Amino acid sequence: MDKVMLEKILTKKASEEEKELFFQAIESDEKLRHEYIRFKNLWAVSSINNQLVSETRKKQLFSEFWDRTKQRESGSVNKVLLVVLKYAAIIFISLGIGYILREISQPESGYSTVREFSAAKGSIATILLSDSSKIWLNANSDLTINEKTPGHVVVRLDGEAYFEIKHNDKRSFIVDLGKIQVKDMGTKFNIKAYDEDEHIVATLIDGKIDIQNKLKQKLISMNPNDCFSFYKKENSFILRSIDPELVTGWKEGKFVFLDLTLEEICNELEKWYNVDITINTKQYEKEKYTSVIKRSTSIKHVLEMLKITTKIEYEIVEQDRGPDLIFLN
Amino acid sequence: MALGFDININLLKKGDKATYEAIYHEFFGVLYSLSLQYISCPDDAEEIVQESFMKLWEVKSDLHENSNIKNFLYTITKNHCLNYIRKKQITSFHLKKYQYLEFQYNHDAMSKLGDNYNQIEELSSKIDEAIDLLPKELKGVFKMSRFENLRYKDISEKLGISEKTVEARISKALKKLRVELKEYLPVIGVLTNLLL
Numbered sequence: 001m002d003k004v005m006l007e008k009i010l011t012k013k014a015s016e017e018e019k020e021l022f023f024q025a026i027e028s029d030e031k032l033r034h035e036y037i038r039f040k041n042l043w044a045v046s047s048i049n050n051q052l053v054s055e056t057r058k059k060q061l062f063s064e065f066w067d068r069t070k071q072r073e074s075g076s077v078n079k080v081l082l083v084v085l086k087y088a089a090i091i092f093i094s095l096g097i098g099y100i101l102r103e104i105s106q107p108e109s110g111y112s113t114v115r116e117f118s119a120a121k122g123s124i125a126t127i128l129l130s131d132s133s134k135i136w137l138n139a140n141s142d143l144t145i146n147e148k149t150p151g152h153v154v155v156r157l158d159g160e161a162y163f164e165i166k167h168n169d170k171r172s173f174i175v176d177l178g179k180i181q182v183k184d185m186g187t188k189f190n191i192k193a194y195d196e197d198e199h200i201v202a203t204l205i206d207g208k209i210d211i212q213n214k215l216k217q218k219l220i221s222m223n224p225n226d227c228f229s230f231y232k233k234e235n236s237f238i239l240r241s242i243d244p245e246l247v248t249g250w251k252e253g254k255f256v257f258l259d260l261t262l263e264e265i266c267n268e269l270e271k272w273y274n275v276d277i278t279i280n281t282k283q284y285e286k287e288k289y290t291s292v293i294k295r296s297t298s299i300k301h302v303l304e305m306l307k308i309t310t311k312i313e314y315e316i317v318e319q320d321r322g323p324d325l326i327f328l329n
Numbered sequence: 330m331a332l333g334f335d336i337n338i339n340l341l342k343k344g345d346k347a348t349y350e351a352i353y354h355e356f357f358g359v360l361y362s363l364s365l366q367y368i369s370c371p372d373d374a375e376e377i378v379q380e381s382f383m384k385l386w387e388v389k390s391d392l393h394e395n396s397n398i399k400n401f402l403y404t405i406t407k408n409h410c411l412n413y414i415r416k417k418q419i420t421s422f423h424l425k426k427y428q429y430l431e432f433q434y435n436h437d438a439m440s441k442l443g444d445n446y447n448q449i450e451e452l453s454s455k456i457d458e459a460i461d462l463l464p465k466e467l468k469g470v471f472k473m474s475r476f477e478n479l480r481y482k483d484i485s486e487k488l489g490i491s492e493k494t495v496e497a498r499i500s501k502a503l504k505k506l507r508v509e510l511k512e513y514l515p516v517i518g519v520l521t522n523l524l525l
Contacts (some may be wrong), residue, residue: 012369016427023430033434040438044366045452048359053375055354062353065379066346069386 001035010043115145119159124253133173136162136251140271141194160192162251167207180219180230180237183210189222190248200230203247211237255293262310265289266328273299277326284310299326336398342389353382356399360406367410367435368417377413381405403446411439463502 005022008014014022026033053061119125119137127135127143137143141159151171165173167186175182177193177200187207193200202211204222211219211228220239222228227242249256255272257265262284266277272295287310293302303314303326317325340348357378364374384405385398392398418424418432443449461468469488481499485492 019431020425020427023427023434026434027430037434037438037441040366040434041442042452044363044438044442045449046456047366048362048449048453049457050362051358052362052365053358058354058357061357061375061379062350065353065382066349068379068383069344 001032001039006036006039010040115147117143117145124251133166134164138162138250157191157193158195160190160194160250162188162190162248164188177230179214179232179235181212181214181216183212185209190244190251192247198232200232201247202228202230203242203244204228205244205248250295253295255291255295257289257291257293260289261285262287262289262312262328269299269302270323274323275299275326276323277328279328281312281329284312299324338392338394338396338398341385341398342392344386344389349382349386352398352402356402357382360402364406364410367439368413373413377409378406380409397446399450400446403449404444407439407442411436414439468502 005014005018008018009022026036117125117127117135117137119139119141124139125137127137129135129145135143135155138160141157141161143159143161144156146154146156153171153173155173155175157175157177163175163184165184165187167184173184175184175191177191180200182189182191182202185208187209188205189207189209190203190205191201202209202222204224204226206224209222211222211230213219219237220228222239225241225244227240227244227247228237229240230237246256255268257268260268262279266279269275270277289310291305293305300316303316306312306328307314313329315327315329317327319325336352337345337348341352360378360381361374364377365371368374368377381402385402414432414436418429418436421428481492481495484495488495
């Protein structure tokens, strides 16, 4: 074994070309491989007392650890609890997909923190705020919490989220959806606002929310079981009553398809399962479907169920990288 | 570095902050340094170790008199790292072959690390002992380089000696170490040979 090269590798000073040569050599020679692994582990053990973490940093980290112990809850398979840490990175892992979120601090206005959250495809993220308010973020959704001043929180959403906000007279909590804003008054509500959708849907489960326009003029006050649908192009809205369970089913880990066309259903499946679906038949274009499916169901199983009800054949083409392709014929 | 005090399991079970703080300060750095050797990303390494302490918190009601806390933390951390490496290997896009292999060998190496933290602690102690037996000037320079990650330039500035002197002293220290440690473990002798 080339000692000079080994040292370069262990001290992380090797160039890309050097690494390439080194690892190719190890790959083809078992004895060399064992030797490398032995050295690697020795090197690692001899390094454990390197004081790489300062006392200050340890104090900071311990304080975050202690805060987390106060907030930890048990969750089910589909849900992961995210605890907001002040100046640290958060690792969010769900269904085998890793995600890293960072808190960005803006020093300009003296007090302003912007926190971004994302739920990866195939997962639901739960965000716990320091006042015990909770937000569930559906798959493929992004949420930004901007605390402009203490007592003035603005949330931006691209996707779907369910909010359980603890009411606080001294704090205003607003979800900014572009043309309209949802103002919390101490509530549980669900908002579906994907950028690519043509409408925004807000459903109130409990409490009270106001819908206002960009100029903060109140459009409407909502009561529990009210469902507010805003059509972006037409700039119009409809208020109706609805069974909220149907709208928030996703929070419990279920797909809830209410009067959706095949295309709309496929859009939801694409987001959750991270697949690419192409519909090659015009046959069922105008049909509407209603169903409730557990999200833990495999995509194959879902397609099987679809086949049974609609007789549509499917073909899955697995990809080494990127989303699997599905064709509906 | 052996634990300087006995961990009071009862206090751990009760969630006593001071006890957790003590273990945290004692052991976080070790787990962090170890993880960093295999997973390279400092932020993720911090988070992994953080998660290990969280796990300890979660199972604290199951702890008993004979529980080996350090071993527990070590095992959890090791497993987290192994999962992390696997995940990165599988989900990273545009991986070059050597990068894929690098993940593989980090995983293989870490899996062979030994199930018991005691073994690791012993090995680490032996290295420390040998370093302590070095003559004063050699020890100082060597420690600075090895443990404080200072470069020769920084050390020469700190101690007011030339860089060449720094280099010479480290070289001498390693030679001595090799002799000392060869008595204990042949394999460490090879390591210091490597460092030369």
